[in-house]
Amino acid sequence: MSTLGFTDDHEWVVAEDDGTALVGITDYAQEQLGELVYIELPEVGTEVEKGDAVAVIESVKSASDLMMPVSGEIIEINDELDGDPGKVNEDPMGAGWFLKVKLSDDSELDDLMDEVSYQEGLE
Amino acid sequence: MTDNDEQLLKTALYDLHVELGGKMVPFAGYSMPVQYPMGIMEEHKHTRHQAGLFDVSHMGQVRISGDNAALALERLMPVDVVNLGEMKQRYALFTNEKGGVMDDLMVTNAGDYLFLVVNAACKEQDISHLHQHLGDDCEIEVLEDYALLALQGPEAGAVMARLAPKSQDMVFMTAAQIDIDGVECFVTRSGYTGEDGFEISVPNKQAEQLARTLLVQPEVEPVGLGARDSLRLEAGLCLYGHDLDTETTPVESTLLWALSKSRRADGERPGGYPGDDIIMSQITDGVSRKRVGLKAQGRMPVREGAVLVDADDQEVGVVTSGGFGPTVEGPVAMGYVKTDYIAIDTVLFAMVRDKKVEVTVSKMPFVEQRYYRG
Numbered sequence: 001m002s003t004l005g006f007t008d009d010h011e012w013v014v015a016e017d018d019g020t021a022l023v024g025i026t027d028y029a030q031e032q033l034g035e036l037v038y039i040e041l042p043e044v045g046t047e048v049e050k051g052d053a054v055a056v057i058e059s060v061k062s063a064s065d066l067m068m069p070v071s072g073e074i075i076e077i078n079d080e081l082d083g084d085p086g087k088v089n090e091d092p093m094g095a096g097w098f099l100k101v102k103l104s105d106d107s108e109l110d111d112l113m114d115e116v117s118y119q120e121g122l123e
Numbered sequence: 124m125t126d127n128d129e130q131l132l133k134t135a136l137y138d139l140h141v142e143l144g145g146k147m148v149p150f151a152g153y154s155m156p157v158q159y160p161m162g163i164m165e166e167h168k169h170t171r172h173q174a175g176l177f178d179v180s181h182m183g184q185v186r187i188s189g190d191n192a193a194l195a196l197e198r199l200m201p202v203d204v205v206n207l208g209e210m211k212q213r214y215a216l217f218t219n220e221k222g223g224v225m226d227d228l229m230v231t232n233a234g235d236y237l238f239l240v241v242n243a244a245c246k247e248q249d250i251s252h253l254h255q256h257l258g259d260d261c262e263i264e265v266l267e268d269y270a271l272l273a274l275q276g277p278e279a280g281a282v283m284a285r286l287a288p289k290s291q292d293m294v295f296m297t298a299a300q301i302d303i304d305g306v307e308c309f310v311t312r313s314g315y316t317g318e319d320g321f322e323i324s325v326p327n328k329q330a331e332q333l334a335r336t337l338l339v340q341p342e343v344e345p346v347g348l349g350a351r352d353s354l355r356l357e358a359g360l361c362l363y364g365h366d367l368d369t370e371t372t373p374v375e376s377t378l379l380w381a382l383s384k385s386r387r388a389d390g391e392r393p394g395g396y397p398g399d400d401i402i403m404s405q406i407t408d409g410v411s412r413k414r415v416g417l418k419a420q421g422r423m424p425v426r427e428g429a430v431l432v433d434a435d436d437q438e439v440g441v442v443t444s445g446g447f448g449p450t451v452e453g454p455v456a457m458g459y460v461k462t463d464y465i466a467i468d469t470v471l472f473a474m475v476r477d478k479k480v481e482v483t484v485s486k487m488p489f490v491e492q493r494y495y496r497g
Contacts (some may be wrong), residue, residue: 034166037447038422056476058424060163060447061349
């Protein structure tokens with residue numbers, strides 16, 4: 001079973017039973033940023049803490065950080081984004097995922113919002 | 124809504140921007156559209172392929188009149204205003220005592236008066252500067268109740284010809300009093316995108332009507348400040364407060380073309396403007412740093428503030444404007460480097476998030492200018 005959670009900074013986390021999680025940005029976030037031109041991802045193997053700025057999301061106008069919603073080790077990154085950052089605009093919750101992390105502290109998942117709370121927060 | 128938002132000024136087109144879905148942001152004290160639903164990338168490309176309509180009413184519009192207004196204005200700028208022909212427009216700079224730039228502006232000889240367009244963020248300073256130095260000789264009128272629209276792009280000429288046939292007589296950097304679909308406007312054939320286009324000064328009361336008339340033309344889409352910035356950057360045009368400032372002279376900014384021959388040391392009316400000694404000696408003796416264009420490989424934008432180093436990690440300059448050029452389809456930037464490094468194709472490195480990104484000194488503009496010269 002997997003669980004979906006959200007942060008105030010408009011990141012999503014899908015946590016799996018095997019202790020790993022996928023991380024990306026929400027549809028609201030990609031819409032606010034506009035068409036993306038470049039995404040800089042961290043290296044596989046990097047140990048990251050919750051709150052660390054691990055990726056940079058560049059639009060025509062500005063650069064923004066992806067803040068880690070959870071702590072752990074980066075075990076995979078979405079290489080497809082290197083040549084085609086537009087995947088994040090087209091499918092932010094699917095093909096536009098950023099990275100996969102091996103969680104170091106499962107309890108951090110409890111701090112995330114569920115989808116209903118996140119959507120309510122946008123209104 | 125915060126207090127800050129409430130204090131923001133609105134242009135005559137504010138309601139139209141909101142109706143069009145404009146994303147409103149604070150800019151120079153105004154609430155302005157940074158983009159519309161089309162998005163910066165597409166708005167930029169639309170302007171390069173067809174025509175974009177920009178609201179630039181936040182900029183200052185000033186009329187200066189008086190018997191010797193042109194000669195008086197020359198006291199503030201290294202530019203020939205006296206011999207600026209009627210209905211001709213010229214790029215100009217207000218300089219300070221250090222030879223730095225207080226603002227860059229457009230000056231048009233409108234016959235009975237000089238028409239100035241100054242930057243939004245500088246307009247209060249500029250107006251008091253004009254009052255202080257020209258107040259005894261000239262009448263200075265700030266056009267608070269006028270909007271300024273810019274129609275830019277390769278189809279701008281066709282759109283204007285349809286609505287105002289008289290506009291077909293205009294070439295780049297000329298002006299005319301023109302009736303556009305029943306609205307009396309003061310129009311110049313100029314802009315800030317590198318494309319052919321017009322800037323249209325229109326009374327606030329008729330601004331929305333005119334904007335709607337332009338927007339129903341099939342070639343025209345509304346374009347926000349985001350694309351305005353990427354368009355001017357690709358066109359190699361300076362943004363005041365970034366590429367130009369009070370500490371940087373026009374010689375360093377490679378704006379020598381804007382310093383009129385008649386105001387140089389061997390000209391008819393040499394000097395006589397703030398910082399003239401410094402600027403004239405720099406024209407003769409050269410400067411230690413200059414503005415250059417920069418291109419990077421790959422797609423990662425190099426932005427303002429990035430330090431430039433050489434292969435040995437020695438600091439040689441700084442980026443003053445940078446971003447992703449939608450038409451160039453890659454990162455473009457400009458910055459200041461030591462004059463040993465200004466040659467085209469010089470390889471430098473921009474420090475971006477502690478990483479060295481290779482950049483190449485490149486010719487500007489990054490896209491071909493397509494002004495209409497007749």
